[in-house]
Amino acid sequence: MRTRILCNILILLGLFLSLPSHAATVQGVRLWAGPDQHRLVFDLSGPAEHKLFVLHNPERVVVDIKDARLASRLPTLGGDRGLIRGLRSARHKGQLRVVLDMRQRVQPKSFLLKPTQKYGHRLVIDLEAARSKPAVVRRSAPVTTGQARDVVIAIDAGHGGDDPGASGRRGTREKDVVLAIARRLQRLIRDEPGMRPVMIRTGDYYVSLRKRMQRAREQRADLFVSIHADAFRDGRARGASVWVLSQKGATSEAGRWLAASENNADLIGGVSLDDKDDLLASVLLDLSQNATIAASLDVGALVLKELRKVGRVHKPRVEQAGFVVLKSPDIPSILVETGFISNRQEERNLRNGAYQQKVARAVLRGVRGYFTRNPPPGTLLAQRAGQQHVIRRGETLSGIAQRYRVSQQRLRLANNLSDDRVRVGQRLSIPVM
Numbered sequence: 001m002r003t004r005i006l007c008n009i010l011i012l013l014g015l016f017l018s019l020p021s022h023a024a025t026v027q028g029v030r031l032w033a034g035p036d037q038h039r040l041v042f043d044l045s046g047p048a049e050h051k052l053f054v055l056h057n058p059e060r061v062v063v064d065i066k067d068a069r070l071a072s073r074l075p076t077l078g079g080d081r082g083l084i085r086g087l088r089s090a091r092h093k094g095q096l097r098v099v100l101d102m103r104q105r106v107q108p109k110s111f112l113l114k115p116t117q118k119y120g121h122r123l124v125i126d127l128e129a130a131r132s133k134p135a136v137v138r139r140s141a142p143v144t145t146g147q148a149r150d151v152v153i154a155i156d157a158g159h160g161g162d163d164p165g166a167s168g169r170r171g172t173r174e175k176d177v178v179l180a181i182a183r184r185l186q187r188l189i190r191d192e193p194g195m196r197p198v199m200i201r202t203g204d205y206y207v208s209l210r211k212r213m214q215r216a217r218e219q220r221a222d223l224f225v226s227i228h229a230d231a232f233r234d235g236r237a238r239g240a241s242v243w244v245l246s247q248k249g250a251t252s253e254a255g256r257w258l259a260a261s262e263n264n265a266d267l268i269g270g271v272s273l274d275d276k277d278d279l280l281a282s283v284l285l286d287l288s289q290n291a292t293i294a295a296s297l298d299v300g301a302l303v304l305k306e307l308r309k310v311g312r313v314h315k316p317r318v319e320q321a322g323f324v325v326l327k328s329p330d331i332p333s334i335l336v337e338t339g340f341i342s343n344r345q346e347e348r349n350l351r352n353g354a355y356q357q358k359v360a361r362a363v364l365r366g367v368r369g370y371f372t373r374n375p376p377p378g379t380l381l382a383q384r385a386g387q388q389h390v391i392r393r394g395e396t397l398s399g400i401a402q403r404y405r406v407s408q409q410r411l412r413l414a415n416n417l418s419d420d421r422v423r424v425g426q427r428l429s430i431p432v433m
Contacts, residue, residue, distance in 0.1 A: 023067040024048035024121070026096065029075055032161030033082045034205035040084075040100070041162050042123040044068070050123055052110045059102040063110070063125060068096040083127055105130040124162070126208070148380040150196035151371050153189050154221035156325060157182035157199075158228040161206030166231030168347035175204065177350045178227040181338060184360035185227070192368065193405075194380035209324040216331055222376050223299065223367060224333035226325050229350055230314070231342040238343040239314030240359075242304040243335040244296035245327060246320035288329050295332035295374070303334060303366030310358045311339070311349070336363060372431055387430040391422045404430050 025045040032039040042065070049066040074087040085101040106127045113122040157179040159165035165174025182199065189197040198219045200212050207215075216224045230241065300318040307313055314337070326333040338359050339346040349355040375381035389400055397420040401408045408420060414431040422428070 023069070024065070025069055025071050026065070027071045027120075029087070030162065031075070031084070032205045033084075034161070034201075034203070034207060035082075036129045037205070037207065037211065038083050038127040039161055039206045040125040040127065042098075042125075043119065044121040044123060047112065047121055048123065050110065050112075052108060052125065054106070054108060056105070059105050061100040061102060061106065061108045061125070061127065063098045063100070063123075064092065065096045065098070065123065067094070070096065074098070083129060100125075100127075102127075118164070118167075122162075128211075148383045149378060150194055151223075151376060151379050151381055152196050152198055152219055152221045153367060154198045154200055154216035154219060154224045154331075155182045155185055155189070156212050156216075156224065156226040157201045158226055159206075160201050160204055163206050166229060166341050168341040168350075169235075169344060170347055170351075172341055172347050172351055174229045174231070174341055177229055177341070177356070178338065179204070180353075181356045181360055182227045184357055185225070185363055188360055188364045189367075192364070194384065195368075195371075212325050213328050213331075217328060221331055222371075222379075224325070224328060224331050225363065225367070226323075226333070226335040227363075228335060228337050229339055229341040230337040232340060233342075235342055235344065237314070238340045238346050239312040240304075240307045240310070240339050241314040241319060241337040242300040242307070243319050243321055243323060243326070243337070244300050245293055245333065246322050247293065248322060292328070292330055292332055296326070296334055298374070299332055299367065299370040300334045302369045303336060303363055306362035306365040306369075307336075307359070310355075310362050311346075314340075384430065389428045389430055391424055391426045391428065393424050395422070396420070397422050400428065406431055 024047065026042050027045055028043040030041045030043070032041070042063075048068050051064045052061070054061050070089060074089055076086075083103055083106055085103050087098065087100060089096060089098045091097070107130045108125060108127050110123065110125045113119070113124060115121055157175070159175040159178070161175075163175065165178070167173055179201065182201075186197040186199055189195050198216070198221060200215050201207050212226075213224075230237070297318055304313060304318055318334075323335055326335055339350055341347050341350055371381050372385070375385045387404075389404070391400075397408055397411060397417075400422075401411050410431045411417070411428065412420070414429050
């Protein structure tokens, strides 16, 4: 009798173990739509195995989630939602199959995320519009037309979409405040003679870190500025900071660039690597990266100096780390932590429009100061940097400043003048702005 009971228990245990142990429920689906990149997030009750593949004519992306079921119907995508035409689901060989009907061919990739304080298990599907030919990003100088160009500033608002970044105690999300500051900086730079802003992220959607670098390169940016807000478990931590790429981060990136199959089409600092042996290519890339880091440190120091006028800074000097978005080998790049969103006072500051404007103005002043001293060749700023004015009878420093739309203080600084007195025949260098 005891043996029979034991056998029954073992049989029941075997049946129990044969049931799906990791069956997950799809509790919801969220879509974050960018201009040419979408992110679809499946909120899951637990971890799940999945398979992703594409079908053509018509274009579809198919996701099979093992032993999963839907808690509710998939959302209806009404109107023009960019890449995705619609979603549908069905059971297929014991799996949940979700089909994404696409408006065009895409390049999908997927990955699983573990639970965080805000979200549970997630399956993430990133969709990027496919190109007919591989993208070739060239950083050589543009073909000259005899006309001077604007200095291009790439403005990167960190995080976005399903990645909210850090959060303050009042629920302030990093992705929101940094986008607000980035938009203010965009407007300020747009009003600067000789400068043109390029926004990497224009709305609430996610852009991958390397895609941010790529967009800056496609726009031939002269400077990359990434805007963030810091956080720390100790709410007393406060102050803005500026970061640039570390030498260690540059070394690891060099290997990636040199190993990339598409590297033959890329230009590093205006020098093609496709006809160089590995050693020479490595040396050229190293020289380009060292010069870029040096330039990044220079502009970072000027921005940090200006941020000091707005409020407290976290560290007295520019810091260095291996942030991915700073790894362009030939674009000076800085990451500005505008404050600690985990600090009550700084969270209030970051939510305040007037304070956001002060931060944006500080970044602009630092950027302007750098390009005043280092205008790229062929730019309007370089053209104006070479301007000189010869004092004629009856002219005053204030009148010259008004004529060239610069302040008297900047005229004095540019010409090492201790006061406003000038003499006939004296040559004055006109600062860029």
